[in-house]
Amino acid sequence: MNEQQAVDRAEEIIRQAVDTMSPRPTLERTGPESVGPCIARDDSRSDDRLQVTLFYKLTGVPGSEAAKLVLQARDAWLKQGYKYNSSDEADMSGPFPWVSMRTEPDDFWMEGITGVLDRAKGEGLATLKVRSPCFRPPAEDKASGTAAGTVSGTASAAPAAFETPSAGDPATRRALGHSSRIYDVLQAGSAPTQPGEGLSTVRDESGASVHHAWSTVPLPEDERAAAVGRAQGYFRSAGWRVRPMPTPAGAPAFVAGHPEERTVAQVAASATGAVRVAVTTPAARPAPAEA
Known part of the structure; x- marks a missing residue:
């Protein structure tokens, strides 16, 4: 974790x-x-x-x-x-x-x-x-390398390592660009960055990705649901594959995937009253998906 x-x-x-x-x-x-x-x-x-x-x-x-x-x-x-x-x-x-x-x-x-x-x-x-239970800080995960993913001598996937991406990196610009468009359609101000939010490069067994996470200011329940609905409509009209995410309490949430970039966006209403947004895109632009 x-x-x-x-x-x-x-x-x-x-x-x-x-x-x-x-x-x-x-x-x-x-x-x-x-x-x-x-x-x-x-x-x-x-x-x-x-x-x-x-x-x-x-x-x-x-x-x-x-x-x-x-x-x-x-x-x-x-x-x-x-x-x-x-x-x-x-x-x-x-x-x-x-x-x-x-x-x-x-x-x-x-x-x-x-x-x-x-x-x-x-x-x-x-x-x-x-x-929460205890978890290792990202720096320790990175330093421990494969040892962190070994239990009783059996190899398993090492935890993801987090780094600060370059501002001029194409994947960084891509992630921030998608976040900016989501911000526009949500029509709600962004909240101060919370722990676990912000921009990072994530490296795990599948490769490297740029990840951008942020939240809106708290909203009334009806405005929160309307904001998530607007975002879902935007992704569908832009040709993304959109799938609702089931939540235990039925809060509005969905995940959207770009068919060519392999970018994934998640938008979900939070118990804090905010709407939480996360955009993850491969660090190297992949080739377009075959039809």
């Missing part, structure tokens, strides 16, 4: 919790997606791996509804087959419930917490937190 995969999976877990909530809250991210050292040792010291942690407040609903939202998050995660880390039935039945759970088999940990705003009135603020 790399950083982007960890962020995407953590967002999916958040989305699974909130997409069926009633009343429907607004997600307010607390700080950027936090990529920090992995705390995995028994003595609580960090090692050289990293973790992603997402932390959201559920706002826009009365404080009296906070407890209900945390319980709904717990029930949604249980329906996904996720397990309790710990459970206190007395606490869960009280005015300020808290739950700790984990996914299986990928071992993401999450919490639903009811912070106290007014104890006498039973008013609180619901928050959700998801923490």
Whole structure:
């Protein structure tokens, strides 16, 4: 797993919790997606791996509804087959419930917490937190070479290595050009670059590709769906092969492939309220596909 995969999976877990909530809250991210050292040792010291942690407040609903939202998050995660880390039935039945759970088999940990705003009135603020398993930083993957892809003496594919591409590289211009056209059709401003986003050259067993990932500013649900729909219409009219991407909560998402460039674009509504965009194109322009 790399950083982007960890962020995407953590967002999916958040989305699974909130997409069926009633009343429907607004997600307010607390700080950027936090990529920090992995705390995995028994003595609580960090090692050289990293973790992603997402932390959201559920706002826009009365404080009296906070407890209900945390319980709904717990029930949604249980329906996904996720397990309790710990459970206190007395606490869960009280005015300020808290739950700790984990996914299986990928071992993401999450919490639903009811912070106290007014104890006498039973008013609180619901928050959700998801923490990924540990993963190696890209520099370590690159330095470890084939050793990183060997388990018990059996060779496997090495993790992808990330590099900064040249601004004048044709593949870089191609990726940024496609991103620019997507930006135009989404008709939404871009958000500050988050961890795992930006421009990079990815090298793995299939070769090298230039990858550009970015997000829009948060949008209301109807505007978010309309923006994804406009992007899907643009790709179809431009002759790309378009395929909807199934998501656990039914959020609008699709992947589009250019028939000649072998460029792939992904556009998906996010649990943060943003639309996430990723464009990947081969570092060397391939020959046109045969008819």
